[in-house]
Amino acid sequence: MTTLLLAEHNNATLNGATAKALTCAIALGAPVHILVAGKGAKAAADAAATLSGVEKVLLADDDSYAHGLAEPLADLIVSLAPGYDAIVGPSTSLAKNVLPRVAALLDVMQVSDVMAVVAPDTFERPIYAGNAIQTVKSTDAKKVMTVRTASFSATGEGGSAAVESVAAAGNPGISTFLEEAISASDRPELTAAKIIVSGGRAVGSREKFAELIEPLADALGAAVGASRAAVDAGYAPNDWQVGQTGKVVAPELYIALGISGAIQHLAGMKDSKVIVAVNKDEEAPIFQVADYGIVGDINTVIPELKAEIAKVKG
Amino acid sequence: MKILVPVKRVVDYNVKVRVKSDGSGVELANIKMSMNPFDEIAVEEALRLKEAGKATEVVAVSIGPAQASETLRTALAMGADRGILVKVDGVVEPLAVAKILKGVVAEEAPGLVILGKQAIDDDCNQTGQMLAALLGWPQGTFASKLAIEDGAVVVTREIDGGLQTIKLNSPAIITTDLRLNEPRYASLPNIMKAKKKPIGEKTPADYGVDVTPRLTVLKTAEPAGRKAGVKVGSVGELVAKLKDEAGVL
Numbered sequence: 001m002t003t004l005l006l007a008e009h010n011n012a013t014l015n016g017a018t019a020k021a022l023t024c025a026i027a028l029g030a031p032v033h034i035l036v037a038g039k040g041a042k043a044a045a046d047a048a049a050t051l052s053g054v055e056k057v058l059l060a061d062d063d064s065y066a067h068g069l070a071e072p073l074a075d076l077i078v079s080l081a082p083g084y085d086a087i088v089g090p091s092t093s094l095a096k097n098v099l100p101r102v103a104a105l106l107d108v109m110q111v112s113d114v115m116a117v118v119a120p121d122t123f124e125r126p127i128y129a130g131n132a133i134q135t136v137k138s139t140d141a142k143k144v145m146t147v148r149t150a151s152f153s154a155t156g157e158g159g160s161a162a163v164e165s166v167a168a169a170g171n172p173g174i175s176t177f178l179e180e181a182i183s184a185s186d187r188p189e190l191t192a193a194k195i196i197v198s199g200g201r202a203v204g205s206r207e208k209f210a211e212l213i214e215p216l217a218d219a220l221g222a223a224v225g226a227s228r229a230a231v232d233a234g235y236a237p238n239d240w241q242v243g244q245t246g247k248v249v250a251p252e253l254y255i256a257l258g259i260s261g262a263i264q265h266l267a268g269m270k271d272s273k274v275i276v277a278v279n280k281d282e283e284a285p286i287f288q289v290a291d292y293g294i295v296g297d298i299n300t301v302i303p304e305l306k307a308e309i310a311k312v313k314g
Numbered sequence: 315m316k317i318l319v320p321v322k323r324v325v326d327y328n329v330k331v332r333v334k335s336d337g338s339g340v341e342l343a344n345i346k347m348s349m350n351p352f353d354e355i356a357v358e359e360a361l362r363l364k365e366a367g368k369a370t371e372v373v374a375v376s377i378g379p380a381q382a383s384e385t386l387r388t389a390l391a392m393g394a395d396r397g398i399l400v401k402v403d404g405v406v407e408p409l410a411v412a413k414i415l416k417g418v419v420a421e422e423a424p425g426l427v428i429l430g431k432q433a434i435d436d437d438c439n440q441t442g443q444m445l446a447a448l449l450g451w452p453q454g455t456f457a458s459k460l461a462i463e464d465g466a467v468v469v470t471r472e473i474d475g476g477l478q479t480i481k482l483n484s485p486a487i488i489t490t491d492l493r494l495n496e497p498r499y500a501s502l503p504n505i506m507k508a509k510k511k512p513i514g515e516k517t518p519a520d521y522g523v524d525v526t527p528r529l530t531v532l533k534t535a536e537p538a539g540r541k542a543g544v545k546v547g548s549v550g551e552l553v554a555k556l557k558d559e560a561g562v563l
């Protein structure tokens with residue numbers, strides 16, 4: 001039978017999380033259809049159609065899907081559900097919001113944050129901030145799951161699936177979009193970046209974040225991340241938070257600056273290929289996961305680091 | 315308006331759990347248990363709404379073993395008015411929790427249910443959304459700001475790219491994110507007072523809910539370990555290693 005993958009997109013472009021979740025969806029062993037629900041989202045649907053291994057793209061274009069409101073979107077997915085054995089989405093805020101609603105409407109227990117597909121009904125997922133990995137077998141006839149995108153590489157392009165329009169399912173009209181404040185940035189997106197430069201409480205202020213952390217990130221073409229303490233203190237916006245309850249990332253290089261390494265932070269970054277930590281406390285737990293550590297003050301180390309990087313990047 | 319706040323008893327967030335050597339689960343014997351941190355935020359938000367005159371009563375509900383009554387006492391000590399313990403041993407999955415909560419909602423008729431966005435043991439992030447689905451109510455998940463205006467609920471949500479503000483018809487489901495508020499500590503007099511507040515006892519059968527898990531746990535394992543690397547003496551050395559040894563620059 002068939003798997004339905006919910007696309008993450010901004011109508012114009014497809015978010016990289018979709019291609020990663022597709023790798024997981026394909027591992028279920030059935031043909032995959034991608035659902036692009038949005039408003040004026042033809043471009044995103046066309047992009048989805050180029051992903052390798054996709055059989056068909058469903059485009060639901062309607063006002064009610066313009067802002068990802070859970071109520072109409074869940075009704076749409078449920079209206080399509082009879083044709084599918086599995087409904088999959090990346091662990092983005094959109095899918096985390098809507099898929100459990102879908103699961104409950106279908107009387108299915110969702111499997112959250114799938115890290116590996118053992119069999120079409122058996123999956124690995126993290127619990128306790130990733131301190132344990134559970135292998136679970138779903139006894140539900142239909143599977144509903146979200147995918148921990150940091151655990152999967154992206155499926156490449158080369159496909160040419162047909163894009164088919166599907167009808168909107170109607171809006172229950174119990175929620176209304178008011179506004180959105182989306183941070184515009186030229187930097188790569190956190191979950192897609194090859195390099196991430198992250199700052200913690202030690203950075204001390206929003207100004208210092210802009211003075212120390214961001215220029216280093218820009219010198220490396222990196223995304224900027226932050227610990228919860230830095231976000232709570234207002235040094236960095238909420239969407240930069242890395243961790244158990246923030247974004248889960250797995251870049252080639254993760255540089256943790258003035259971050260202690262609480263388990264909740266490690267949960268979001270310990271799958272990075274190479275980890276660098278700078279902390280003035282040589283006992284800081286972050287050093288237990290760091291490949292390279294410098295015991296020192298970020299206020300002196302960061303400018304030096306920037307200068308050295310400029311030399312090798314020449 | 316009444317506010318219902320589901321609170322879960324979980325391993326304290328400071329505890330680093332260990333996997334049992336036979337792979338049957340995690341070690342829970344003699345481990346500090348606390349209220350799920352996101353649920354403390356939910357209780358706090360409900361109390362603030364009551365203090366602001368927007369709510370009349372705050373009812374905490376917990377689904378779990380007899381000891382979950384301690385979690386309810388914590389909520390009562392913070393200021394909740396009464397508790398409901400739905401007693402059940404063993405794992406209750408979010409879908410079953412949502413079904414039980416639907417039953418509690420039918421009985422209590424709250425105008426708002428505020429849950430945590432995620433329990434830090436199962437890390438599921440599902441229950442609020444599922445409850446909203448079962449009730450046919452709107453949902454404001456990952457809330458960092460909440461206001462009640464003319465019978466509607468205005469919620470600012472933490473989303474991947476920033477913040478989104480939506481308006482929900484009442485009654486509604488809210489799930490809390492970390493930045494919604496800072497929960498209060500219970501004062502000693504309030505802890506004493508909480509001992510006299512009522513806790514009603516129920517079972518899943520009272521709500522006609524079958525709590526048999528849908529997911530069978532085949533195995534629980536340690537994650538792939540990561541070895542501590544080396545401390546380097548200088549920035550020059552670090553950059554050289556990143557370039558030549560790690561090949562990431």
Ligand SMILES: Cc1cc2nc3c(=O)[nH]c(=O)nc-3n(C[C@H](O)[C@H](O)[C@H](O)COP(=O)(O)OP(=O)(O)OC[C@H]3O[C@@H](n4cnc5c(N)ncnc54)[C@H](O)[C@@H]3O)c2cc1C
Pocket residue numbers: 199200201202226227228229230241242243244245246247257258259260261262263264265268278279280281284296297298299327351352434
């Ligand atoms: C339910 C829950 C969910 C959570 N989710 C997350 C999450 O998703 N992500 C997350 O990050 N946290 C999360 N946390 C919080 C987590 O427990 C820690 O409190 C947080 O990660 C600490 O941030 P920090 O390392 O920046 O701050 P601190 O722990 O205060 O560490 C600051 C570090 O900087 C060092 N330092 C100070 N000055 C300097 C200097 N000049 N130079 C160099 N080093 C210096 C110190 O030695 C220290 O190690 C969560 C907590 C809870 C309860």
Ligand SMILES: Nc1ncnc2c1ncn2[C@@H]1O[C@H](COP(=O)(O)O)[C@@H](O)[C@H]1O
Pocket residue numbers: 320321322323350352353356375376377378406408411428429430431432433434436437438439440441442
């Ligand atoms: N057993 C439970 N008792 C009370 N509330 C619960 C229980 N399980 C989950 N919840 C609520 O649902 C939220 C999300 O849990 P979860 O979906 O398991 O991540 C928690 O923060 C609680 O508010």
